[in-house]
Amino acid sequence: MALGLFRVCLVVVTAIINHPLLFPRENATVPENEEEILRKMQAHQERLQLERLRLEEEVAQLAAEQAAVEQAAAAGPPLSETGTAWDLWSTLCMILFLMIEVWRQDHQDGLPAECPAGDEDELPGLGATPLLGLTLPDKATLGHFYECCIRGATADAARTREFVEGFVDDLLEALRSLCNRDTDMEVEDFIGVGSMYENWQVDRPLVCNLFVPFTPPEPYRFHPELWCSGRSVPLGGQGYGQIKVVRADDDATLGCVCDKTKLGEDMLCLLHSQNGRGLPGGETEELLCASGSPYLDTMQVMKWFQTALTRAWHRIAHKYEFDLAFGQLDTPGSLKIKFRSGKCMPFNLIPVIQCEDSDLYFASHLPRRPSQGSPESSTDWLLSFAVYERHFLRMKSKALPEGACHLSCLQIASFLLSKQNRLTGPSGLSTYHLKTALLHLLLARPGQDWRAEQLDARLQELLRSLEKSLLEKRLCHFFIGNRKVPEATGLPPAIRRAEPLNLFQPFVLQRSLYRQTVDSFYEMLKNAPALVSEYSLHIPSDHASQPPKAVIL
Template identity: 45%
Template sequence: MVNFVWKQIQKFNTRDPAQDEEKDIFAEGSVSTKALLLDKGVLERFYDKRIHTTAHEYWRVQEFVEGFSDDLLEDFTSVCDRKADIAVQDCIGVGSVYEFWRTSKPLTCDLMVPFAPPKPYQFSAQLCGGTPAEHCWGRIKIERASENNSCLCGMANLGDDMVCLLHGQNEVAKISDALEDLLCSKHTPYLSKDRVIKWFQNGITKAWEKISHKYEFELTFRNLVSLKVRFRSGMTIIFNITPVIRFQDSNAYFVPQFTSNGDNSADTHWLLSFAVYEKHLLKSLAKSLPENPCHIRCLQIVSFLHKKQTDLTGRSPLSNYHLKTALLHLLLDKRPSEWSSDHLEQRVCDILEFIWKSLHKRELWHVLIGNSQVPKEIALLWIFADLL
């Protein structure tokens, strides 16, 4: 990737020919990031010409996607299985568009849609594994609510001589059966990612059929959770809308990320996403930075170049999420003054070096889990903040 950075930046370089011998540093083979010399003016011109996206464009896409998603979700519950009576909540915007560093076009929004079962049922999450990395996934069980539930029928068996006027015994049994048939892995009380996604996609499809007459564009599913809007003008907008389950009273959410290892048990293994926390962390850290800081531009530059690299050489295990994690680690570690606009080239090199070292160590720690540098205002749940 460092080789590619140099080649792209050099296209914009206007140095004196006498300095061309510096290019020899970047011959074929491995290149240390310490040898990467970037000119601030060249880097800024490269950013302005190839990467820069205005805040207005981000806001415009966000506004459309959120308004359209609200319309879909408003009709979603009316077309879903009424026996299960699942509550769908307002969508939550996360990821690069909402953090203002997305570079690839068309801009792609990521929305999470929390959902919950009707009373007296609840989702109970069980974290799995024994290390910080393994604690990022878990299984989710449907069970009767505890004594904290406001309805007596959620506390105990009422017996044959007493019934709940809100939740009769037959009704509760029907709800339980409907939930398990609709959402759970076969013969288990645990949520199946495959069934949840199919339930959600089916509801979104029916909701679109109900409201499509109000819109003058085409909507298609790119995959199970990704939707593509194509306007008559040819302009397209893509957004991922994913059903998620909130973990306790935190801002961590279980998401149905699929695996390809052929393990049937993985269908009940849900990834725990900290995307909301990460969005809050990035916003919180930005408050202490100088005016017109360079941190977002740094991430955009590295992300843009990484995409160009993978376009040429194929998919890589290194993702934009890893690049963002590197940035967050550096934001926590460096003084705010070091992120002024005058330090753009140094900070780009710092991110590249951080990734370089992480790849050699084959280790990149999560920026939130067990990190004492995370500000208290992020309010990370203690089970993650203390997990070392």
């Protein structure tokens, strides 16, 4: 009886210790390479096989003992009922242990290769600083911080926009006067986009981003091809498109009969040349296409645009008392006005192509983001929703209470991110990610939840939503594949029906960038209370007892 009791206790303790849900392996780490993972999996499989053989031997031994007991019972006096009961419990516990081992092995083998738990093990700091523990200052301190550090920094945004727009208008007019309408691209009026035109720019210096649409000379036109138009594209090509240059009287891709019917050798299409396809090589190069291709080349466009801007500036330079120069070398279209006092005023002119009759624009280049993958080909154009984003924010602002705090949340979060980037360097997190998270919250939250006095709660929710997206490595684009977007925005049906685009997809492949981004994000959360308090040290004594003023933007 004592031996049976000891055996039962041993089996139960072993089963409890080996149960994966009761005692998870907290110190497990994910190896860096696949070979190490395979080696450890093979070693684990061998251990499981040895364990299974040992258990089978014990079961066989128990069966032999049971048979011996039965023979002894048949030959001699019966055993006590207590001894029989203990042997039965021992057998049942052994069967239970075997079932637990089999279930655990199946559970581990069934885990997917990209298990989210592996990323948490890979980054030991993820669970160490939960966002729920973030304590922001009181409403009065937060309101004063906003008034002094953010609203004051954007007070001259309107004057900056007015000056830059006036100069760019004169510059583009000079460019048009130098272009030949029969052979050169035709430049249209600029369109202001981004934070400066959405009233939440906080970083210095203030930068205006201006789209400059252009069209080809007659008789040519642009035919955009989206990545979701049916053609197969790689994973990194989502969100991009190509621009095909066709003749206005040459619908080779849209329905000319010669493209759908085989003509005889002695028959020619009156609209096409003998080859019946595309444009001659010389014409495509003159129309800024890639070599031997009818698709528009981004590098060719940028070279043409920079050359045209240089010629236009030389024509009007005598009218101004400042110099114009190109800014960042890695951002084509980046310009800056250099005053004699030494002050500089940067701005970005980005050549774009309108996607049919919508507010979508194909941009040759946008300000670079660390997490944004570069296009695989120079004929890939990034699809920009900047105009739709500006329209959506304006439409939401009209439906929100007066002095709503949605832009204030975005400004404070952007301010904290900017300060953190200056401390630890830029990471994979950008202000565009902050704005995307805010747009999702605006769509999910009713209007009354965005009152001015709820600034702290909404800021907490914005940061919590961003943390959840980082841990899941998934932040969906607000417009692409989002059928909850109101139809009043005028979004094209093809974009609404497309597969959702994950803006955090680069984090899945770039582990070092992901680690750096998560570490920087949690350090930003850790520094946020001290940073807000430091910038709000000089709060008037009567201000602390008063509620914050409503923020009207």
